[in-house]
Amino acid sequence: MINLHINGLRVSVDKGTTILEAAKFLGFPIPTLCHMEGLSPYGACRLCVVEIGEGPRARLVSSCTYPVEEGLKVRTASSRVVKARKMVLELLLASCPQSKVIQDLASAHQVSQQRFKQEHEDCILCGLCVRMCEEQMMAKAIGFRGRGERRSLGTPFDIKSEVCRLCGGCIYVCPACQLRCTYNQPEKAICGGCANLSPPCVEKEKFDDMMCYMDPCVVCEIKKD
């Protein structure tokens, strides 16, 4: 067992537990976006940041990838953590304002506006779909390509993958495209998206065989300038 302090509370947890798991178990809320039980921790969204250490040596780490250490002092909601989280949310909101998941998270953390240019990206590179495809569906049909600002997600050579079974797991976990299939106009996506009960792609023929990354139906695609 490892002894540590979370928000001043002395606790002991099993070795190998992450800070996120320990905090959740004890009831301290830590918001997450790219984390999902059953998938390996990835640390992409940085929403789960917590402060570890004390005084000038205190630093921010992603709790989903940080295993507990003996004597660790963790603060899950210090002013520094809250500030960092709000900034992360603001940036996420700027890159993908149409995402219901991100909107809800932002709302829950009192982020009601953001200062950056709205990009309306259809992907925030959280890697959930890649891990879902690899770890739960054992397919490895999609993956990351490129690097830096050219990093993108999809199949090799952008052609339909032979190993994809069209399970839909990637769409199921995607925080960016959960609302994607209901709108093609970004400004309308902010409000009332949940009221749209018949996504446009459903009316398309052969919808049953369509998968966003594999065989895009395009109807839902956000029109970018």
Add this chain to the structure above:
Amino acid sequence: MNPVDIDGDSEKPAKKSDSLIAILENIQAKFGYLPEDTLREVAAETGRSLVDIYGVATFYRAFSLKPRGRHLVSACLGTACHVRGGPVIAKEIGNQLGIKPGQTTSDKEFTFETVNCLGACALGPVAVVDGHYFPNMSTSIVKQVLEKSKLGFEAIEVETDQRVFPVEVSCSRCNHSLMDPGHLIDGHPSIRITISFGSVHGWLALSSLYGSYNVSSEYEIPPDTIVNFFCPHCHAELLGASRCGECGAPMVPMIVRGGGIVQICSRRGCKGHMLDLDGENV
């Protein structure tokens, strides 16, 4: 497409999945780019998924998924080169070749790229053509450099490169001189040896300049052929115990006048060689 030797060399450990980058480098060296079919083959051979291989291939700038030209021209646009006129050089190269960065000329002669730093900031603005660095580039010499690259830099540098010097060698068996004053290569007497490969048997003259790879021979030797070398005097085969560090082919030893041994690779086109003037590693 011919079956591809993804291991590059039969002597290296084959099909190890942790040497993916080395495998891709071999393919890139062979074709100049990474063909789709070959990547699929790599996936099948190494047991990796195509997604992983494609991810690595698109991550590194050194790999290209599109065919490249015979000559690769890179203009540096890093901070130091940028303030010293890198963009002007890049523009001039683009104008001379008639292409934009990242493109290949229609005759497949040149591929032009811009890079963000070559780590040679003191030489800026710097351009690299086929691995040769050109420091303090100016727009006026761009044309000259591009034309030089078509001829090949090795042929030209023999005249000026300080590292190139003539050696006199003799047979490692009978110690008879192998120099042929009647046949000059690079302006110096050549090294005359008898060679055989396949069913062909004839003479080969090597440049005696250490660092020059100019040769002439009675019969054209196909690239990648491993050739047997013989002394024209005692007719013994010149065969050393060591193997080429570059390609693994047997090395051919010759005694250097003044002491020491020079070994050259027996594979046509391979530039593997070893000069041991103390004779300790023999």
